[in-house]
Amino acid sequence: MWQPDRQSKKPIYQQIAEHLQQRIRQGEYPPGSLLPSERKLAGLLQVNRSTIIQAYEDLRAHGWVYRTVGSGTRVSNPESDEAKAPNWRRYLENGTMRPNLAAMRRIREELRGEKAPIDMASGELSDDLFPNEHIQRLLGERPYGGHLGYDDPQGYGPLRETIARFLCQYLGIDAAGSSLLVTSGSQQSLFLITQCLLSPGDAVAVEDPSYCHSLSMFRSAGLRVFSLPVDGEGIDPDDIAALHRQHRLRMVFLNPNFQNPTGTVLSGERRARLLDVTAGLGIPIVEDDPFSLTAFDGRPPQPLRAMAHANGQMLYVGSLSKIAASGLRIGWLLGPHSVIARLADARQQMDFGMSVIPQWVASEFLGSSMFDRHISSLRQRLAYKMDTLRAALDTAIPGLASFAVPNGGLNLWVNWRGAGDPDETRMLERAIRAGMTYVPGQVFGTRPGFLRLSFAKPALDQIEEGVLRLRRAWTETP
């Protein structure tokens, strides 16, 4: 009688499942016939019943058998009439990509509806903050007439050179176009890093609270995610050393400048310590830097990557989404050339690269004097929106909420400690009914009691009205 090979690396349950598949294929168990009971087979093979349950579960998942209450496990008929249409539901439960967070899907759905609430949930610029006219003028005066074939796997060459100059001029980062990968926004940079440089089960550390869309992605990649609590000066680098002792971190993801969602800037002292600690441990840092140029006072904090000795240990991620137009879908990833080449190769498998047209637009815009005028106007208008939100909160709900006013970014992180419903996820429904929406703090992977109000998308009068509606939701008797 067949027995599982206990020396094999292959799990016992899988050996059993494969053995049964073979016997089904060979006709020993024809369609409709009953497999041995779990208890009986466990006895025959001298394994735990739980191992047999797992083997049968595996066969069921792959369509070899089905289960009927009270009558055990039977062999499926591969040509049964019931199978007429593919069971799409079964496919939808499959795959390695997990669905996005329910709260985010809920908010998106509301914002796409007919009577959309005031949007203080989307961390993005309003239409009037985009350089629409600049870009329309560019397209009209010098319509793109270049190559329309597949692009260089690392992205449009002239754009990479322009980004390299831009990084040097605006952020003090020394970069070569050949070490840059143009990506479809920061999101794609992070996706490539998690898919190509990390494996399921790897431990990574992220800020707590942290950018919500990375958290879904890390979950999809099967990573073990550990938290670095953020206070007024950012994360504490010694937490990284402690986590590493416990879990052997493979990578640290940070947003040091105007952190999303808290708006904090990592302090100078902690920066130095951070680079020491991570260099000592050999842990690479992924620096996500979408907001530096929004600095309201026009003096962007320096990115970590600009500190000379940080070059070799960092992957630097940036984009135009928060400082020009998210709809261009232009981001970049700067890192050691071997890493960039590997990620460029992998990206070919995912989407064959990006259209050259928005890359050309971005290159023309970023390389022109228009860009400087645009940034200068953008940060002034963002500062004014931020101030409007602050004033509205102070007037409408003094004492109900507390927050630290950031010096840049698009978001205000509010410690919601008022009376009423303590669950800001459930309160979201009340806010939507009142006609506004925000992102509940728990979406950012942190403890209850917070919410993120984004001030860049709504118009000035919408900010004021949004806060009044928030108060209504807040103080309403549940």
Place this chain on the structure above:
Amino acid sequence: MWQPDRQSKKPIYQQIAEHLQQRIRQGEYPPGSLLPSERKLAGLLQVNRSTIIQAYEDLRAHGWVYRTVGSGTRVSNPESDEAKAPNWRRYLENGTMRPNLAAMRRIREELRGEKAPIDMASGELSDDLFPNEHIQRLLGERPYGGHLGYDDPQGYGPLRETIARFLCQYLGIDAAGSSLLVTSGSQQSLFLITQCLLSPGDAVAVEDPSYCHSLSMFRSAGLRVFSLPVDGEGIDPDDIAALHRQHRLRMVFLNPNFQNPTGTVLSGERRARLLDVTAGLGIPIVEDDPFSLTAFDGRPPQPLRAMAHANGQMLYVGSLSKIAASGLRIGWLLGPHSVIARLADARQQMDFGMSVIPQWVASEFLGSSMFDRHISSLRQRLAYKMDTLRAALDTAIPGLASFAVPNGGLNLWVNWRGAGDPDETRMLERAIRAGMTYVPGQVFGTRPGFLRLSFAKPALDQIEEGVLRLRRAWTETP
């Protein structure tokens, strides 16, 4: 003394690895100390030595221990000086995305070089076949002045409506814009399907030979790939039933019209049988249809998806890459709405969607009368290029090679049965030295003896010269 839990679903080796991690963390095994020998620990825990080897291997892979020849397994020092710089090489060997095929990377590298060979490897249009002037005129006359924010997760609404009308008018496919997802070319459609609807270990069937870039992607997704041999009439549907009995297929990927690389069109009789067989088994078909409109005689074969009863069981994948411009990166996926919504949600995690600008360009172009003129001119010029290649082969190497002349597509599949080197992958190096490049047949997952010559990229005189260079490589004494 601690013992693994033999009832647990968690593999024994993993329990042991986790237990040792805990003891290392608690300081019981300090950095540098020796772990028990494999044999000794196996005895203590009453498990096979191979289980201990696996546990130590796991600890080593995660950086907890290191191995020294002759002196056993020691605990690593998490703060050792050796760790100063991240070991990027270790990261590059990681990740779930596998590198692309070596031959394809080699060809791409040559084509990007200073003295690029004649390109009969890239299955894409030459610059002069792209509708450059049409698109430049569009951009200049009506420069895009619309929204520059994030796009609808399913893609730009007006483009989806235009694609729906296009599918109906040109290919007889009944589609609604709400059931379409705009993707970054067919490649992204296929990537989303493999990542979101299939799981590692799932069995799929593909044509043999088959589109090379899907094969890398399937490998990255951990799928088990089974072959459906293609003859002059396409695949044999009964092979699907046979494979299903053996392996329980989860999905079938087909390119029925002007199949890449063979150029065959699936015959009418086999189409009917294919839909019967797959419907009976409840297996969804992914129909990849990039080439239909290239039909040299102007009468595109109908896609499978246009057969009325095929609606519910198919995912239909198309793009503008082979019929307009690959650099627009515009593809589409048509399927049941629940599937499209799931894939759109997952795509947000990967790249937050595509730039609206090329989508707007594609919508304007596809919806205008220019498109019809473009297609009509394109197919005539492709037919002429195909004919030039055929004549060049007949003249230069009669009897050395055999092929079936296709009625559409961009490729000629050549049965290389000549004298000389029988390995077309090694012969590729000779061809590159002679100044031309093709794709070796084995890259398409098939048996030796074939190569793919693409005729859409090279100019007419390059086609003739390329064939002469191919003959030189072919007949050269190794």
